[in-house]
Amino acid sequence: MEDELVSEDDILLWSEKELHDAAKRNDTDKMQELIKKGVDVKAKNKVDRKSLHWAAGAGNEQALRLLLVHDTDVDERDTFGMNALLLASWFGHLKILQILVSCGAKLNCENKDGLSMLHCAAQRGHISVLEFIMEDLEDICLDRVDKSGKTALHLAAEHGQSEVVEFLIGMGCTHSLKDKEENTAMHLTAKRGHTEVLQKIMETGVNIDERNIDGLTALHLAADGGHYECVKVLLESHCNVNAQTNKNMSALHYVALHGFDREASLLLEAGINIDAVNNHHNTALHLAVLNNHSEVVRLLINTECDLDMTDSRQQTALHIAAEHGWQDTAEMMLISGVNLSLTDKQGKTCLEVAARGNHVILVDMIIKADRFYKWGKNHMGSEQDSWVQRPLSFKQDHQPETQHIRSVLWSLATKHLCRGEWKILAQHWEFTDAQIRAIEQQWTDMKSFKEHGHRMLLIWLHGVVVAGENPIKGLYEGLVEISRTDLSASGRRQTQRPALPKCALQCDHHFEGLGKQHNKSEISLHI
Secondary structure, three states: OOOOEOOOOOOOEHHHHHHHHHHHOOOHHHHHHHHHOOOOOOOOOOOOOOHHHHHHHHOOHHHHHHHHHHOOOOOOOOOOOOOHHHHHHHHOOHHHHHHHHHOOOOOOOOOOOOOOHHHHHHHHOOHHHHHHHHHHOOOOOOOOOOOOOOOHHHHHHHOOOHHHHHHHHHOOOOOOOOOOOOOOHHHHHHHHOOHHHHHHHHOOOOOOOOOOOOOOOHHHHHHHOOOHHHHHHHHHOOOOOOOOOOOOOOHHHHHHHHOOHHHHHHHHHOOOOOOOOOOOOOOHHHHHHHOOOHHHHHHHHHOOOOOOOOOOOOOOHHHHHHHHOOHHHHHHHHHHOOOOOOOOOOOOOHHHHHHHOOOHHHHHHHHHHHHHHHHHHHHOHHHHHHHHOOOOOOOOOOOHHHHHHHHHHHHHHHHHOOOOHHHHHHHHOOOOHHHHHHHHOOOOOOOHHHHHHHHHHHHHHHHHHHOOOOHHHHHHHHHHHOOOHHHEOOOOOOOOOEOOOHHHHHHHHHHHHHHHHHHOOOOOOOO
16 A cells, blocks of 8 residues: 555654554554564654654553654653653553653643643552652652642542552641632632542641632632532531631522522531622522522522512512523522512512513412501411411412302403403402403403403402402402492392302302311412
8 A cells, every 4th residue: 555644634644644553552563564664663653742742641651662662852842742751640550651761751741731740640540650650759749730720639539549648648738729810729619519639638738718809718619619518527527617718708609590409408507698688789589589490499588588688779579580480490489478569770679570571370369468567567466477377379279179159250350240340350359450450451452451450350269268258259249349230140139159150159169168277277279
């Protein structure tokens, strides 16, 4: 075969590539055959790697010795700055390293990132190579740094090389040196979640609350990475749980941002400031809601965080949930009790924010909650805590127990009420103007009043059932109040039932019982 280039994107001839391949597999017979034919031993591929590099990196002693007879330039580097000595250190080939050193290879060489043979062996966890470097070679600086300011200890810690860390500490390396980002080895191992290494470094007596260039401690980095065991170890070692970064982020902010509920539990148990705010005045609750991490939201609420704190936009966490339509997180806050009258920088309440975002279900949930709070205030007084703890939901009702009455309300809204009457009925039932506007904001065609009326009636039903009242009686009284006597039986007294579909009469007695059950807190409502 004619000796031509291997390919358009390579610069080796076929014979030169064969020599490289033979060096990789330690095939000295093939190598000798090619060398006798005059193949260039120093030929380099497109990344400036030659046969000597391949033999050293693969740990092929026989191939290396053969090549050294014809190629004595052991310090030549490839495109990445790696020479034979560094490759042997990187891949942990002690015998190759010893041969190269005996051939006069430069001991202070480094690659383009500033990695020395000590760095390479430490990062990769090659103890035998490290022992040779530190015990048999002279003028080796244990704390030498690469171009990012990292020592061998930094790299070993960052990559979880526990045995190497222990060896370097035993050799007397400096434990608290910082890289260019002002990270100590403790920062880097916490960031990667290497618990065993973290413990070894902490045993040296380093400052557990040391901050890097951004003000992050090891706890911040462990929390940001969701490293449960590292967080636990740091807390057990009495680190500053309330430390804040340059941007005033606490460890709780980071776990809330990512939704790490297990780590959040550890921090909350350790007594972290639950309502601390960052530079944007966000609490952990704001961040958890923004990213829809419902379990973290639940933990924060159960720990009695302040639900009414506002961020730099004067938004509460509920405003954020309303803006994004997060129903689950919103309901947790609504059940726990929030101030629904608070407004953001634009003067919008959370109800108005939800309405503007066209989050229909959430709009209805907020109205239900608002009416529920007012009912509780008027009827429960000092017993507020007891009704807040009742099984409750503000979401849409799909329970069989309310199916009949919901059918009645659908029929009433779509077949009986005329345009505008739902508003009059809503005002009779003390819906506020803001609540009516929020309901009315969705759907604006000629028949939209039917949908608006139906939503209003379902919201009203929620309040009636919560109060343990008879919805049929209340519905009749409301219809009489708006002068829809045509829906009641002619000549009957106002205390009698309206002439609505038959199912309304059938469910009357059922709801009397349902109200009694609810008063005993024996059922869970999902309206």
